[in-house]
Amino acid sequence: MATFEVRPARPEDRETVLAFCAHTWEWGDYIAEAWDGWLADQQGRLFVATSNGQAVGLLHLRMLNEYEAWLEGLRVDPAYRRQGVASALHQVALTEAMRLGARTVRLLTEMVNRAAIALARKSRMHEVGSFIPYQAPPLLELPRRLAALPRPEPARAEDLEEIIDYLNVSNIFPLTGGLYYSGFIAYSISDRLLKAKIEAGEVYLLRRWERLDGLMLTEQREGRHGKYLFIGYIDGTNADTIGQLAYVLRHLAAQRNLEMVRAHVPDLLMVRDTFAGAEYQAVDAPYITFERILS
Known part of the structure; x- marks a missing residue:
């Protein structure tokens, strides 16, 4: 060689x-x-x-x-x-x-890229999560069945501990590696990241019966796809909660006069089906995130 x-x-x-x-x-x-x-x-x-x-x-x-x-x-x-x-x-x-x-190193590759996957494994990295890019156009009005339901609201600084407690018992969080995607770069969802996202007004919480039922971490982005809202992490206790969050973000995009909503949807059947039900479409092949703990 x-x-x-x-x-x-x-x-x-x-x-x-x-x-x-x-x-x-x-x-x-x-x-x-x-x-x-x-x-x-x-x-x-x-x-x-x-x-x-x-x-x-x-x-x-x-x-x-x-x-x-x-x-x-x-x-x-x-x-x-x-x-x-x-x-x-x-x-x-x-x-x-x-x-x-x-202490940790990660990379992202398309699921069809066998050479990159083999290299990651050779480098003693292991898969920690996967997602599929989805997108949907803005929505001027929410579906009638959602109009009367509680709306997600921006998180406040005092919500941090409740958010952490929610993620600690989430079924979705460990299956996604506990990662937030900012475009095609993954960050650990840490206390520091949550604080920064809350201060930026980019964390939305959905409550039902006075308890936290779902959340999403978002950001507004601009690039080859124009100006759009981006979902880098979404979580909910059930499909209805995730579906409502997905619809609400489309409505928020319309209110901000943005061109699109894009989301890195966890490659989990329930979540994929829910986004499809909220009229999002997959626009790319699945991606896999690999990780290696260095110390």
């Missing part, structure tokens, strides 16, 4: 990297938009693998906080695949994550 040098990326690597990333998907790749930010990332690291001095592989190590690392943007020049480039990048990135103090 050939050997490759892995080193920090340099500005002059850009055009070579973009050339072998040009046809990653039918629409191209996001590496061109991400490159400058990744290269300037002082907390993380952007690595390239080289052969005879030329970049043939890429991987970005992002530090989400002092203890969580995220691997993204793994790319290998098609002419150098199955020669150990990806493994070499992975090992260097994992070693660097530990050196930077990370």
Whole structure:
């Protein structure tokens, strides 16, 4: 097997990297938009693998906080695949994550990407959750059957302990790895994350009979899909609760004049069926999140 040098990326690597990333998907790749930010990332690291001095592989190590690392943007020049480039990048990135103090490292890949899944497992990572991207248009009016029901309300700072207690006994929380997705990056749902989301007005609670019955963590985003509301985590004691939350977010998107609601729906039959019932459609293949505990 050939050997490759892995080193920090340099500005002059850009055009070579973009050339072998040009046809990653039918629409191209996001590496061109991400490159400058990744290269300037002082907390993380952007690595390239080289052969005879030329970049043939890429991987970005992002530090989400002092203890969580995220691997993204793994790319290998098609002419150098199955020669150990990806493994070499992975090992260097994992070693660097530990050196930077990370206790956990994660990555995301499509369920159909067998090579990436095999690499994750070879790197002693294990699956902690999976989701399917769904979307739905804004909804001007809620269905009549929901109009008279209690509405979800933004969480307040004093709700934090109740939210934590709810998640500790949730059936959904452990099956999703306890993760919140901000786009295609997963964060542990920690006290700190919940506090920040509550302060931003991005946590909604649904109560029935004076108890917490469901919740969702959201954010407003803008990108290739225009301006949209995004559900990064949703939970409920039953399908009716989750369905109501899903409908309400569509209505909220209409009130904000947004173009779409998008959601990373846990790949659980009950939750998938509930989103379909709320007139959301799957728009992509399932994704899997892998994790490795470093210490």
